[in-house]
Amino acid sequence: MNTPVIRIKDLATRFGEVWIHNGLNLEVARGELVSLVGGSGSGKTTLLRQVIGLLLPNRGSIELFGEPLFGGGVARERALRQRFGVLFQHGALFSAFNVFDNIAFPLRELKRYDEDAIHDLVMLKLSMVELLPRHGRLMPAELSGGMVKRVALARALALEPELLLLDEPTAGLDPDRSDSFVRLIRMLSEELGLTVMLVTHDLDTLAALSTRVAVLAEQHILAYGSTDEILHIDHPFIRNFFLSERSVRALQNSGHVPV
Amino acid sequence: MSAARIELTDQQGGRLVRLSGRWTLATTSLRVAELAADLERSAQGDTAWDCTALETIDSAGAMLLWRAWGRAFPQVLLIRPEHRRVFERIDTADHEPRLKPPPLSPLHGVMVVGSASIGGIRHLLDFIALVGQFGLNLAHVLRLPADLPQREISANLYKSGVRAMPVTALVGFLIGVVLSYLSALQLKQFGADIFIVNIIGLGLVRELGPVLVAVLVAGRSGSAMTAQLGVMRVTEEIDALSTMGVQQGLRLIFPKVVALTIAMPLLVLWATSIALVGGMVSAQMQLDISYGFFFQTLPRVVPAANLWIGLAKGAVFGMFVALVACHFGLRVRPNTESLSSNTTAAVVTAITVVIILDAIFAIATRGIGLPG
Structure with a gap:
């Protein structure tokens, strides 16, 4: 059980003439909550999309649970994809389905459960993300930003994934909602024993959630360690990112003391 | 494991x-x-x-x-x-309260019929409001020509007019060939070969040309307009425009309607000419009717009034195709299902409206431009 959940080796990505990543290595062990941070345009979301197989890197390899993302037939690729859940930045709920059907969709796709069992499982997922059964009938367009994220999280958890990938989980939420959403993610990840990788800009989220931080800058992972370790690294990007006045406040609030 | x-x-x-x-x-x-x-x-x-x-x-x-x-x-x-x-x-x-489907009302059937009728009436009212808005915008532009959205009109002219030329030409040419070929087979039996000019000329200029182009444009530009407006509504771009004080009627709908009203008669002219060429080629091959004879006879048997009727039809069809497309585009709600159903409805309604208008034209102009 010591294979890392995510292993990225010597990854390189090019958009046109610009190298986004070059020689990027990263390993995420089971049970970790890793925050991926970096400046705008440093390729965080690109990296996340490569990890979930939506984009192909120009060079290098990505393995999840010790298996490559592609190859080995449709059945294997599908089975691998059922082991992780993704929360997209804007939720990516199916707008033609209501909340219930959105969460039921991955379960129905399995074609293993009858409607009764699916109903029970969806209701359970709804209650896990602290929504009420009556919310199941709402359409995505009728949901507030916070509810969209919760429904999207419930859908991501529908197939009991071992790995959860979150793209800007708190973007577009007010501080109060984003706090409660972060609490929810942490609670669920502890209870379900999830490995989590999230892309974030928000230092509050980062400080509250992550067990480790990966700093993406200069086309590779500049530093990878606990929040406190990262704070002690002397690098202009890290200084700018973590030690601005706002950041210091956020970190102090959560008990980390910047140097 | x-x-x-x-x-x-x-x-x-x-x-x-x-x-x-x-x-x-x-x-x-x-x-x-x-x-x-x-x-x-x-x-x-x-x-x-x-x-x-x-x-x-x-x-x-x-x-x-x-x-x-x-x-x-x-x-x-x-x-x-x-x-x-x-x-x-x-x-x-x-222990959460269970999700129960709302009970079915005993008047369910009545409610279905009622809400369908109310929906239909609302469609009609919205469409009338849209036409009225277009009229107001037109009056506004005539009073203040500086507000004319020239660039949008020109862009729409290019998109729905110029870019439609290849496909309308191809379809027109083929229809001309087919029509001429089939008529020639019949006319040969009666020895009435020279009437091919009458049939093709009158049929294409007055009837087939405008309807054919309108159907093509409804499928091509009408659906594009509906989808564009629909997506702009979904992504709140229309709301953004109106908060900037830009009138959506004047900036989004007016140029589309004006552009299609101008482009359609031109496309009708273009497609009809190509179709006549197609008919002429086919007539020459089937019935040995020379190009020179065809050219000489055409203006004599097809009075110029028919061309004007054809062009007028084109303008009216174009205006309605654009209005119907905009009407459905503005009704799109923010989900994929609504976008697809409204785009479908826009094209189907536009074609139906074109056929109805064509019937009205046929009755209204029955005494004009027909020899005998």
Whole structure:
């Protein structure tokens, strides 16, 4: 059980003439909550999309649970994809389905459960993300930003994934909602024993959630360690990112003391 | 990975069920029915449950057990605390009020008919409002020519006019050839060869040209307009425009309607000419009617009024295709289903409206431009 959940080796990505990543290595062990941070345009979301197989890197390899993302037939690729859940930045709920059907969709796709069992499982997922059964009938367009994220999280958890990938989980939420959403993610990840990788800009989220931080800058992972370790690294990007006045406040609030 | 296992032992005073292995979605989903039946059988009578040997259990696995237990903890249950939490979560979820479908009203049938009629009336009212808005915008532009959205009109002219030229030409040419060929077969039998010019000329200029182009444009530009407005509504771009004080009627709908009203007669002219060429080629090959004769006879047997009727039809068709497309585009609600159904409705309605207008034209102009 010591294979890392995510292993990225010597990854390189090019958009046109610009190298986004070059020689990027990263390993995420089971049970970790890793925050991926970096400046705008440093390729965080690109990296996340490569990890979930939506984009192909120009060079290098990505393995999840010790298996490559592609190859080995449709059945294997599908089975691998059922082991992780993704929360997209804007939720990516199916707008033609209501909340219930959105969460039921991955379960129905399995074609293993009858409607009764699916109903029970969806209701359970709804209650896990602290929504009420009556919310199941709402359409995505009728949901507030916070509810969209919760429904999207419930859908991501529908197939009991071992790995959860979150793209800007708190973007577009007010501080109060984003706090409660972060609490929810942490609670669920502890209870379900999830490995989590999230892309974030928000230092509050980062400080509250992550067990480790990966700093993406200069086309590779500049530093990878606990929040406190990262704070002690002397690098202009890290200084700018973590030690601005706002950041210091956020970190102090959560008990980390910047140097 | 070890599979989910059930062991049954009969003891004095009852039965003991030992569960072991991994009870996760991945391991149980392949044999849900089998496991559920086994558990059902085990749960009958006085049963003690020993879950201490479970490796892992997730909510999908726990739900299987929970359903077998009749949605409550069994009397005798040995379980590790971290696994008990999974069941407690299900227990909490069970206590939420159930989702009940709203009761069906006895007047359901009446309500369906009623809401359909109200929907239809609302469509009509919205469409009239749209036409009225267009009229107001037109008056506004005539009073203040500086407000004329020239660039939008020009862009729309290019998109729905110039870019439609190849396809209308191709379709026009082929229709001309086919029409001429089929007519020639019949006319030959009566020795009425020279009437091919009348048939093709009158048919294409007055009737087929405008309708054909309108159908093509409705499918091509009408759907594009609906989709564009629809997506702009979904992404709140229309709201953004109106907060900047830009009138959506003047900037989004007016240019489309004006552009199509101008482009359509030109496309009709273009497509009809090509169709006549097609007919001429076919007539020459089938009936040996020379190009020179065709050219000389055409203006004599097809009075110029027919051309004007054809062009007028083109303008009116173009205006309505654009108005119908905009009408449905503005009704798109922010979901994919609504976008697709409105785009479909826009094209179908536009073509139907074109045919209806064509019938009205046919009656209104029955005394004009027809020899004899």
